[in-house]
Amino acid sequence: xxxxxxxxxxxxxxxxxxxxxxxxxxxxxxxxxxxxxxxxxxxxxxxxxxxxxxxxxxxxxxxxxxxxxxxxxxxxxxxxxxxxxxxxxxxxxxxxxxxxxxxxxxxxxxxxxxxxxxxxxxxxxxxxxxxxxxxxxxxxxxxxxxxxxxxxxxxxxxxxxxxxxxxxxxxxxxxxxxxxxxxxxxxxxxxxxxxxxxxxxxxxxxxxxxxxxxxxxxxxxxxxxxxxxxxxxxxxxxxxxxxxxxxxxxxxxxxxxxxxxxxxxxxxxxxxxxxxxxxxxxxx
Amino acid sequence: xxxxxxxxxxxxxxxxxxxxxxxxxxxxxxxxxxxxxxxxxxxxxxxxxxxxxxxxxxxxxxxxxxxxxxxxxxxxxxxxxxxxxxxxxxxxxxxxxxxxxxxxxxxxxxxxxxxxxxxxxxxxxxxxxxxxxxxxxxxxxxxxxxxxxxxxxxxxxxxxxxxxxxxxxxxxxxxxxxxxxxxxxxxxxxxxxxxxxxxxxxxxxxxxxxxxxxxxxxxxxxxxxxxxxxxxxxxxxxxxxxxxxxxxxxxxxxxxxxxxxxxxxxxxxxxxxxxxxxxxxxxxxxxxxxxxxxxxxxxxxxxxxxxxxxxxxxxxxxxxxxxxxxxxxxxxxxxxxxxxxxxxxxxxxxxxxxxxxxxxxxxxxxxxxxxxxxxxxxxxxxxxxxxxxxxxxxxxxxxxxxxxxxxxxxxxxxxxx
Numbered sequence: 001x002x003x004x005x006x007x008x009x010x011x012x013x014x015x016x017x018x019x020x021x022x023x024x025x026x027x028x029x030x031x032x033x034x035x036x037x038x039x040x041x042x043x044x045x046x047x048x049x050x051x052x053x054x055x056x057x058x059x060x061x062x063x064x065x066x067x068x069x070x071x072x073x074x075x076x077x078x079x080x081x082x083x084x085x086x087x088x089x090x091x092x093x094x095x096x097x098x099x100x101x102x103x104x105x106x107x108x109x110x111x112x113x114x115x116x117x118x119x120x121x122x123x124x125x126x127x128x129x130x131x132x133x134x135x136x137x138x139x140x141x142x143x144x145x146x147x148x149x150x151x152x153x154x155x156x157x158x159x160x161x162x163x164x165x166x167x168x169x170x171x172x173x174x175x176x177x178x179x180x181x182x183x184x185x186x187x188x189x190x191x192x193x194x195x196x197x198x199x200x201x202x203x204x205x206x207x208x209x210x211x212x213x214x215x216x217x218x219x220x221x222x223x224x225x226x227x228x229x230x231x232x233x234x235x236x237x238x239x240x241x242x243x244x245x246x247x248x249x250x251x252x253x254x255x256x257x258x259x260x261x262x263x264x265x266x267x268x269x270x271x272x273x274x275x276x277x278x279x280x281x282x283x284x
Numbered sequence: 285x286x287x288x289x290x291x292x293x294x295x296x297x298x299x300x301x302x303x304x305x306x307x308x309x310x311x312x313x314x315x316x317x318x319x320x321x322x323x324x325x326x327x328x329x330x331x332x333x334x335x336x337x338x339x340x341x342x343x344x345x346x347x348x349x350x351x352x353x354x355x356x357x358x359x360x361x362x363x364x365x366x367x368x369x370x371x372x373x374x375x376x377x378x379x380x381x382x383x384x385x386x387x388x389x390x391x392x393x394x395x396x397x398x399x400x401x402x403x404x405x406x407x408x409x410x411x412x413x414x415x416x417x418x419x420x421x422x423x424x425x426x427x428x429x430x431x432x433x434x435x436x437x438x439x440x441x442x443x444x445x446x447x448x449x450x451x452x453x454x455x456x457x458x459x460x461x462x463x464x465x466x467x468x469x470x471x472x473x474x475x476x477x478x479x480x481x482x483x484x485x486x487x488x489x490x491x492x493x494x495x496x497x498x499x500x501x502x503x504x505x506x507x508x509x510x511x512x513x514x515x516x517x518x519x520x521x522x523x524x525x526x527x528x529x530x531x532x533x534x535x536x537x538x539x540x541x542x543x544x545x546x547x548x549x550x551x552x553x554x555x556x557x558x559x560x561x562x563x564x565x566x567x568x569x570x571x572x573x574x575x576x577x578x579x580x581x582x583x584x585x586x587x588x589x590x591x592x593x594x595x596x597x598x599x600x601x602x603x604x605x606x607x608x609x610x611x612x613x614x615x616x617x618x619x620x621x622x623x624x625x626x627x628x629x630x631x632x633x634x635x636x637x638x639x640x641x642x643x644x645x646x647x648x649x650x651x652x653x654x655x656x657x658x659x660x661x662x663x664x665x666x667x668x669x670x671x672x673x674x675x676x677x678x679x680x681x682x683x684x685x686x687x688x689x690x691x692x693x694x695x696x697x698x699x700x701x
Contacts, residue, residue, distance in 0.1 A: 011609060022505045025498045030347055030520040032535040033527060035545060039538060048543045098322040105318025110311035117319060119690050126686050128638020130655040131675045132330070132336075133661060138340070139333035140635060147691070158330050161322060220530045222640055226662070238531040243537065243645050252538075255531040262526040266519070 026147055038124055040065055040252035065253040068087030076238050077254060084234040087149060088217040093212035098157065099164025100206055104198075106165070107172035118165075125162035129222040132159065137226035147229030155223045160213030167212065171205025171276060204276030208269050215265060300598035334571065334679070341673035343448040347394050350387070351378040355445050363442055366435050371421040376413070377440075383410055399440035405429045457481070477657070484654040487571060487643075488636035493582075494576045495632050499583035503624075506584070507591035525581035531643050536574040540565040542647065566648030577650075579635055583628040590624030594675050623693070630689040634682055654678055 003015055021227030043062040044050050052060025069077050105111055106118055124132060129182075137146065137153045183193040199206070221236035228237055235254065242251045292300040348355055353374035361367045367568035388410060404413040405428070412428045426433040451463045454460050454467060458475040462468050469475065502521070524532060539546050547561045556562060564570060594617065604613030640655035647656070654674065661671035 018501060019505075022502050025502045025580075026517060026520045028498070028577060031533065032539055032577060033524065035538055036531065036535050042410065047541070049540050049545075058641075067439060071469070073368060080402050098325060102319045102322035105315045106318075108311065108315035108318070110318070111307065112312055112314040115694075116688070117323065119686075120331075121319075121322060121326065124326070126634055126682065128640070128678060129638045129640060131334070131679050134668075134671060134675050135333035135337050137687070138336050138668075139329055142336075154329060157444065158326065161326075165322075173698075213367065215526060219530070221530060226661075236528070236530055239534070240641070240645075243530065243534055247534075251534060255528075255534055258528045258531050262528065263523065266526045268521055279485055 005047040013039055033198070036252050036255050036259065040249060040256045042249055042252075045249065045281065047249065047252070051097075065249040068072035068250045069253045069257075072250065075250075076233055077235070077250075078104060079234050080238045083232060084218055085123060087152050087156060087232075087234065088214050090153045091217040092155035092210050092214040093163050094153065095160035096210045099161040099209060099213070100168050100202075102161070103165050103168035103172060103196075107169050107175070118169075121165050122162045124158050129220075133226045140227055141281040142177055145221055146227055148269070149232060151247075152227050152234075154226055155169045155227060156213075156217035156220060159220060159223065160216045163216060164206070164209035167205045167209035168202060171202045185219045208276070211265055211269050211272075215262070287392055291376060294313075296415070299467075300330035301692075304420055310489055323436075332497050334676075337672040338667050338676055340597070341452050341676055342448045342450060344444075344451070345447045345670065347391065347444045349377065349449050350391050353378050354441070358445065361442070363439055366433065366658070369422045369436055371438075372425050376416070376421045376425065379406075379409065380413065383413065395441065395444065395537060396701060398444050399437060400432060402440070405431045406577045409480070429552045446468050446653055450672045452550055453677065455670060456558055480652075480654050483568075487568070487575070487653060488633050490572060491575045491579060491636045494572070494631050495580050495583040496629055498576070498582055499587055499623075499628065500625075506588050507594070508596065521581050521584050525585075529578065529641055532578050533574055533637065536570070537578070538567060538571065565646050566651070567653040568647070570646035570648070571643050571651035571653075574646050575636060575639060578642060580634045583632050583637060586627040586631065587624040594620050596674075621661065627689070627693040630685060630693070634685050635690070637669055637685075638682060 003012060007015070008157065016067065017135065026239060038049060039049070041061045041063065042053065043060050043064065050060050095106075102121060102224045106114060111117070132155075136158065140148075140151040140155070145154065175198075179197055181191050183197045184190070188196070219236055221234075222238050224232070224234055224237055225240065228234065235258070239251060239254065292511065296305045297301075343462045354371065357371045357374035358367065360490050361371060364529070367450075369478075377392075382391055388406065392403040392406045395406065396462055408426050409425065416424050431437055449499055451461065456477055458478045459467055460470060461529070502517075506517055506521070509517070510687055541547075542561045542563065546564060550556045551558050551561065564573070598616050598620070599612050600611075602616040603609060607615065615698070637653075639653060642661060643651055643653045644656050644659070658671050658674050658678070661674070680681070
C-alpha cells in the first residue's frame, strides 16, 4: 500500500505509525506459537532458553522429549493419541452427516421458522462450554454413557454440528437450485440428484465444515474432563493435566506436533475455500 | 378475480391454487424432515439435559424424602411452641429408619446447612436412641440434648420442608433467606460470588475492548492490501485460530513465567531489575493477555468480512469532497464498519464470559472466572445443584446477548475463516 507522492508529511508519519501498530498486532498473534518450537528441542529439563541454546550450541538441542513422547515409560500419549483420533473421526462423521442434511433443509426456501431453528442449531457453539459440559455429563450419566467412547463421541457431535451447519449453509447460499430441478425433470430421484449433482458442488463446504468439527473434537477438553474415565483419556486431557501439574518439555514436543497438524488443516481448509469460491463463481 | 372467469385447473381437474398450496406444503414438510434428525438429536442430548439442570437447581426433595412421616405430622404445627408428641414420634421413626439404612449422615449435613449445631445433636441422638423405650418420645428426645428442646431447631427443620427451593440461586448472588423468611445479603466478608460475577463481566468487557482496538487496524490492513500480501498475513490470523487452545495457553505460560522471555525482555530494556521480576502469570494480567490473543481472530474475521465489502472509492470520494483523511474515515468508513464491530464484539464477549480453560491455567486465584467456580462445585464440593444454578444464571446472560446478536447480525451471517 504505497503512499502517493503528494502525501503530506504528517499523514506519512501517521501511515507508518499505523503500519507499525499492525506489525505489532500480527507479531502478538503469531509469535507465541513460535516459542514452542525451539524449546521443544531443549536438551535440558527447564522451560527456558539455556545459555547453550542462545549460543546455538548443537549440544544444547536434542530430540529427547520427542523420544520421551513416543517411547517414554508409562507414557500416556500413545493411548491418548489413539483415543483422540478415534473419537474425532467418529464425531466428525456424525456431525457432517447430521449437519449437512440439516443444512439442506435450512437452505430450502420453504423451510418454516428458519431463523429460530437456525439459532437453536447453532446454540451449542454459543453456550459456554462449561454449561454444555455439565448438562451433557448429567445426561450421559443418566443413560449410562459416562466414561465411554460413545458418550464422548455423542458429546462432540453436539459441539461439532454447528460448524458444519454454518459452512454448508454458506456454501448452499450461492447454490444454483435450477441444476437440481433440471436433474429431477430429467427423471433423477432425490437421492441420486443429491449424490450426483448437489454433493459434488457443495463438497468443499462439507469438507471444511468437517475439518472444523474434527478440530473442535480433537481440541475439546472441557466436556471431556467431565465425561472421560481413565480409559478415555485424550491428548487435550493429558495436556491439561500436564499444564496443571508438572510442565514438562514433553508437552512442548506434543504441542509442536499439534501446531504442525493445525498448519496442515489450515492449508487444506484454505485450499478448499478457494476451490469452493471458484466452483460457485465467486471471484474476489 | 371476477366470478365469471373460470378457475384455472390443473390436468387433474383440481384448481391450480389448491394444487400449488399442496405442493408448497409438501415442500415445507420435506425441508422440515431434513432438519428433523439433528433437531431431535439436539433436543434429546442437549436441550433436555439443560432442562434437567434447571430441575436439579431447584430440586430439594432430599430431606423431604428422608423424613416423610415427620413432615406429614408437622403440617398441623404452627411453629410457635415446641411441636406435639406425634411430631417427635414421627421424627424418631424416620430417623431410626435412616440409621438402619446408614444414610443419616446426609441428613445431618443437609440440616447443618440450615442451622449450625444440628449435626452434633443428631449424632448424639443416634447414640442414645438404642436405649429408647416405647412411648413418650418427646421427653426422651429432649432428654438427649437441650437443643432438642429449643424450638429454633424444629423451625429450621420445618423450613427445609418445601420440595423446591430457589436457595441455590440466592446463594449464587450472595444472598440467603434468613430465619424470619427475609432475603438478605450474606456478611460482607463472605460475598465471594458477587466478586466473581463482577470480575467475569470486567474481564469479558476489557478483553472485548482490547480485541477491538487490536483487530480494527489489522482487519483494515487485510481488507485494503492487495490479495497476494493479504493472503499471507491472513495466515497469521488463521493459524492461531486453528491451533489448539491448550497449545496457545501453554505458549503463554512459557512466555509469561518469571524467568520467561517477556520478563527477560523487560530486564534487557531496563524496565524492571533482574531480581525484581514481576509476576505476570497466575493473576489477572495473565488472563487478560492470553485471552486477548486467543480471542483476537474472532474479532478480526467478522470485521474483515465487512470491510472487504466497502468500496475504496467511497474514501476517495470523501477526500475529494474536501474531507481530510481523518474526517473521511470517521464520517464515511467507520459508520460502514459498525455491523462488523457489533458482530465481532458480541461474539468475543459471549466467548469470553464463559471462558474456562485459560483462566484456570494462567489465572491463579485472582484471575479465575465464574466458569471456574462452576467446575469447582461440580468436581470438588459435588454441590451439583449449586453448580447447575450458577450455570443457568450464566446461561441466561449469554442467551440474552445471543438474542441481541441474532437480532443485530443474524446467526446465518456468522462467518468462519
